[in-house]
Amino acid sequence: xxxxxxxxxxxxxxxxxxxxxxxxxxxxxxxxxxxxxxxxxxxxxxxxxxxxxxxxxxxxxxxxxxxxxxxxxxxxxxxxxxxxxxxxxxxxxxxxxxxxxxxxxxxxxxxxxxxxxxxxxxxxxxxxxxxxxxxxxxxxxxxxxxxxxxxxxxxxxxxxxxxxxxxxxxxxxxxxxxxxxxxxxxxxxxxxxxxxxxxxxxxxxxxxxxxxxxxxxxxxxxxxxxxxxxxxxxxxxxxxxxxxxxxxxxxxxxxxxxxxxxxxxxxxxxxxxxxxxxxxxxxxxxxxxxxxxxxxxxxxxxxxxxxxxxxxxxxxxxxxxxxxxxxxxxxxxxxxxxxxxxxxxxxxxxxxxxxxxxxxxxxxxxxxxxxxxxxxxxxxxxxxxxxxxxxxxxxxxxxxxxxxxxxxxxxxxxxxxxxxxxxxxxxxxxxxxxxxxxxxxxxxxxxxxxxxxxxxxxxxxxxxxxxxxxxxxxxxxxxxxxxxxxxxxxxxxxxxxxxxxxxxxxxxxxxxxxxxxxxxxxxxxxxxxxxxxxxxxxxxxxxxxxxxxxxxxxxxxxxxxxxxxxxxxxxxxxxxxxxxxxxxxxxxxxxxxxxxxxxxxxxxxxxxxxxxxxxxxxxxxxxxxx
Amino acid sequence: xxxxxxxxxxxxxxxxxxxxxxxxxxxxxxxxxxxxxxxxxxxxxxxxxxxxxxxxxxxxxxxxxxxxxxxxxxxxxxxxxxxxxxxxxxxxxxxxxxxxxxxxxxxxxxxxxxxxxxxxxxxxxxxxxxxxxxxxxxxxxxxxxxxxxxxxxxxxxxxxxxxxxxxxx
Numbered sequence: 001x002x003x004x005x006x007x008x009x010x011x012x013x014x015x016x017x018x019x020x021x022x023x024x025x026x027x028x029x030x031x032x033x034x035x036x037x038x039x040x041x042x043x044x045x046x047x048x049x050x051x052x053x054x055x056x057x058x059x060x061x062x063x064x065x066x067x068x069x070x071x072x073x074x075x076x077x078x079x080x081x082x083x084x085x086x087x088x089x090x091x092x093x094x095x096x097x098x099x100x101x102x103x104x105x106x107x108x109x110x111x112x113x114x115x116x117x118x119x120x121x122x123x124x125x126x127x128x129x130x131x132x133x134x135x136x137x138x139x140x141x142x143x144x145x146x147x148x149x150x151x152x153x154x155x156x157x158x159x160x161x162x163x164x165x166x167x168x169x170x171x172x173x174x175x176x177x178x179x180x181x182x183x184x185x186x187x188x189x190x191x192x193x194x195x196x197x198x199x200x201x202x203x204x205x206x207x208x209x210x211x212x213x214x215x216x217x218x219x220x221x222x223x224x225x226x227x228x229x230x231x232x233x234x235x236x237x238x239x240x241x242x243x244x245x246x247x248x249x250x251x252x253x254x255x256x257x258x259x260x261x262x263x264x265x266x267x268x269x270x271x272x273x274x275x276x277x278x279x280x281x282x283x284x285x286x287x288x289x290x291x292x293x294x295x296x297x298x299x300x301x302x303x304x305x306x307x308x309x310x311x312x313x314x315x316x317x318x319x320x321x322x323x324x325x326x327x328x329x330x331x332x333x334x335x336x337x338x339x340x341x342x343x344x345x346x347x348x349x350x351x352x353x354x355x356x357x358x359x360x361x362x363x364x365x366x367x368x369x370x371x372x373x374x375x376x377x378x379x380x381x382x383x384x385x386x387x388x389x390x391x392x393x394x395x396x397x398x399x400x401x402x403x404x405x406x407x408x409x410x411x412x413x414x415x416x417x418x419x420x421x422x423x424x425x426x427x428x429x430x431x432x433x434x435x436x437x438x439x440x441x442x443x444x445x446x447x448x449x450x451x452x453x454x455x456x457x458x459x460x461x462x463x464x465x466x467x468x469x470x471x472x473x474x475x476x477x478x479x480x481x482x483x484x485x486x487x488x489x490x491x492x493x494x495x496x497x498x499x500x501x502x503x504x505x506x507x508x509x510x511x512x513x514x515x516x517x518x519x520x521x522x523x524x525x526x527x528x529x530x531x532x533x534x535x536x537x538x539x540x541x542x543x544x545x546x547x548x549x550x551x552x553x554x555x556x557x558x559x560x561x562x563x564x565x566x567x568x569x570x571x572x573x574x575x576x577x578x579x580x581x582x583x584x585x586x587x588x589x590x591x592x593x594x595x596x597x598x599x600x601x602x603x604x605x606x607x608x609x610x611x612x613x614x615x616x617x618x619x620x621x622x623x624x625x626x
Numbered sequence: 627x628x629x630x631x632x633x634x635x636x637x638x639x640x641x642x643x644x645x646x647x648x649x650x651x652x653x654x655x656x657x658x659x660x661x662x663x664x665x666x667x668x669x670x671x672x673x674x675x676x677x678x679x680x681x682x683x684x685x686x687x688x689x690x691x692x693x694x695x696x697x698x699x700x701x702x703x704x705x706x707x708x709x710x711x712x713x714x715x716x717x718x719x720x721x722x723x724x725x726x727x728x729x730x731x732x733x734x735x736x737x738x739x740x741x742x743x744x745x746x747x748x749x750x751x752x753x754x755x756x757x758x759x760x761x762x763x764x765x766x767x768x769x770x771x772x773x774x775x776x777x778x779x780x781x782x783x784x785x786x787x788x789x790x791x792x793x794x795x
Contacts, residue, residue, distance in 0.1 A: 325795070
C-alpha cells in the first residue's frame with residue numbers, strides 16, 4: 001500500500017502554492033517591507049529603488065494623503081499637517097507627550113478631558129495615530145502587492161519589545177485598518193536575532209542592542225538548535241535617534257539665543273538641520289547646524305564630535321543602564337554574552353559603539369545593515385508562519401512579556417498577576433469575592449508596570465464583571481483569568497466558581513479603540529457606500545470560511561482516526577455545508593456557520609493537540625533510554 | 627496530569643534541568659501558537675492553552691522554591707499557607723540579621739558586599755534544596771515543609787539584594 005503524504009499542521013497542503021507573506025518594520029522615522037524571494041530575505045524597494053519609506057504622512061488639500069518622501073518634503077512648509085514620528089503617539093495620551101514635542105502639533109482627545117488615546121488636529125480634522133500608521137502600512141502593502149504580483153496572505157509587523165499592551169493593540173488596530181492580516185506582532189530585537197541567528201547559524205547567548213529612531217530595546221536571547229528563547233528584555237519606548245537630533249537642536253537654539261519661540265515650521269527645519277549634522281559627525285570631526293529661517297535671515301553653529309558626545313552622554317548612559325538591568329533579569333554576567341548585535345540606524349553613532357565596547361570588552365557585531373535587519377527577520381518569520389518553510393528548516397521563537405501586569409487593590413496598590421519577562425503565551429487566574437450581599441457586578445482595573453502604586457503604572461483597561469449570581473457577601477468566588485497571547489496582548493475572562501456561571505467581561509480600554517471605533521473608521525475609509533461595506537463583509541466572511549474549511553480538511557485527512565465514525569461524519573458534513581454556504585452571498589449566515597463549525601471542532605482540536613504533545617515526547621524517551 | 631508527567635519526568639526535587647529544558651523546547655516546538663497560524667480558531671485556541679500550560683509547568687519546575695512547593699502540593703501539603711507561620715526562632719533571628727546587613731550595605735552603597743551576599747545566599751538556597759530533597763524522598767513531609775518555607779525566605783532575601791544592587795546601578 002502506498003504511504004499517504006501528510007503535511008505539518010499549518011503547512012500548505014500543496015507544496016507549490018507559496019503564500020505571499022511579508023515582514024513590516026513600522027519604524028519611528030523609517031518603515032520597510034521585506035519578503036523571502038528565492039529562499040533569501042530581501043527588502044522591497046519603491047519605484048525609485050529606495051527600501052526605506054520615511055514614516056511621514058501629510059494630510060494635503062482636497063483629501064489627498066501623501067506618505068513617505070513626498071510628505072517629508074513638506075515638513076517645513078506644512079508642518080501642522082505633516083505627521084512624523086507618529087509611533088511615539090501610539091497608545092499614548094496628551095500627558096505622555098514631551099514638552100518639546102507639544103509645540104509641533106495641535107493635540108486633542110475625543111472626550112476633551114486629555115485622557116485616553118490622543119489625536120492630532122489637521123486640516124482633515126482630528127486624526128488618530130492609528131489612522132496615520134495605517135496610511136504608512138497601506139503604502140507598504142501596495143508596494144509589496146505590486147512587487148510580488150498578488151494579494152498578500154498576511155504580514156508580521158514588528159513592535160519594540162518594550163511596547164506595552166496599549167501600544168501593541170494600537171499597532172494591530174492600524175494593521176487591521178490598512179487591510180492587513182496580522183500573522184503575528186513580533187518584537188524588533190527578536191526579529192533581528194532571527195535574521196542574524198539563521199544567517200550565521202549561531203548558537204549561544206546574544207544581547208541585541210536596538211536603538212531606532214524613537215525607541216530603544218535590549219533583549220538577551222539564547223539560541224539552541226533553531227529555538228530562540230528570549231531570557232529578558234528592557235528598554236525605553238521614548239529614546240532613540242530622534243533624541244540625539246533634539247539634543248543638538250537644543251544646543252543650537254540655546255547658542256543662538258533667539259528672541260522668540262520657534263514656529264512649528266521653524267522647529268521642523270531646525271530638527272532636519274540637526275539630523276544632518278549628526279549624520280555628518282559619524283564621519284567628520286566637526287559639522288555645522290545651519291538653518292535658513294526665510295526672509296534672508298539664517299543662523300548657524302559649529303559642533304565638534306566631542307561636544308556632541310558630551311551633549312548625548314546622558315542618552316547613551318540610559319541605554320547602558322538598561323543593558324545592565326537586562327543582564328540582571330536574565331541572571332547573567334557580562335562574560336556570559338557570546339556576542340552583542342547592533343540594530344537600528346542610531347547604532348551608527350560612534351559613541352554608542354564605543355560605550356558598548358567598553359562595557360563588554362569586545363566590539364559589537366554589525367555585519368548586517370542595521371536599518372534592514374528587523375524587516376528581514378520579520379520576513380523570515382512571516383514566511384514560516386504562512387506555512388512556506390520546509391520541515392526541518394523551521395525555527396521557534398519563545399518571547400516574553402516586557403512589563404508586569406497587575407490589578408488595582410485597596411488603597412491605590414498594585415497586585416502583580418503576571419511578572420515581567422514571563423514567557424508568552426501565559427495565563428494567570430485570580431479569585432475575587434463580593435463585598436455586599438446580592439452583589440451581581442464588580443469592577444476590576446488592570447494596569448501594566450513595575451511600580452507599587454496604581455498611579456505610577458499605566459492603566460490598560462477597566463473591566464466590569466456582570467451577571468454574578470446573587471449570594472451573600474464573600475460567598476461568590478469569581479475566577480478571573482488573564483491570558484497574554486503570543487502577540488503579547490491581554491484578554492480577560494471570568495467564571496463564578498461555585499455556580500459555574502460565566503460572568504460577562506465588559507472591556508473599557510484606557511487607550512485603544514473602543515469596539516465600534518475601527519468599524520467606524522473603516523466605514524469612513526470605504527467612501528460611505530454601504531454596498532462597499534456589504535462587499536467587504538462578504539469577502540471577509542468568505543475568507544474566514546474558506547480558511548476554516550481548508551484547515552479542517554487537512555486536520556480530517558491527518559487525524560480522522562482520532563474521531564469516532566459518527567463524529568467524523570458529522571464534522572465532514574458540516575464542513576461541506578459551510579463550503580456550500582460560502583458560495584452564497586449572505587455574509588451573516590456564513591459568519592454564523594463558521595463560528596458554529598469552530599465550536600463543533602473544539603474537541604477534535606484538543607485531541608490533535610494531545611497527539612502533538614505525545615509526538616514531542618515520544619522520540620525523546622527512546623533517545624534517553626539509548 | 628502533573629507538571630512532571632507533562633514532561634515525562636519522575637517527580638523529584640533533584641531534577642536534571644538540562645533534560646527539563648530540552649523537553650520544554652520539544653513540547654513548545656509542537657504546541658506553540660506559531661505552528662497554528664493558519665489552523666482553525668478552535669485549534670489556535672487549543673494551541674494557546676497547551677503552550678500556556680507548558681510554559682506554566684516549565685516556570686514552576688525550573689525554580690527551586692516553586693518546585694519544592696509543587697512537590698509538597700502533590701502530597702496534599704500547602705507550603706504557602708499563610709496561616710501556618712511558625713518558624714524556628716534562630717532562623718527568624720538570622721533573617722533579621724540578613725535584612726539589617728542588606729540595608730546597611732545599601733546605605734553605604736557597597737555593591738561588592740551586596741554581590742558577596744548574593745553569592746552566599748545562593749549557596750544557602752542550594753544546600754537547603756539538597757536537604758529538602760533527601761527529607762522529601764524520605765517521606766518526612768513536615769520537616770520538608772519547613773525547609774521549603776525556609777527556601778522561600780532565602781529567595782526573598784536574594785530578591786531584596788537584587789533590588790538593592792539595581793537601585794545602586
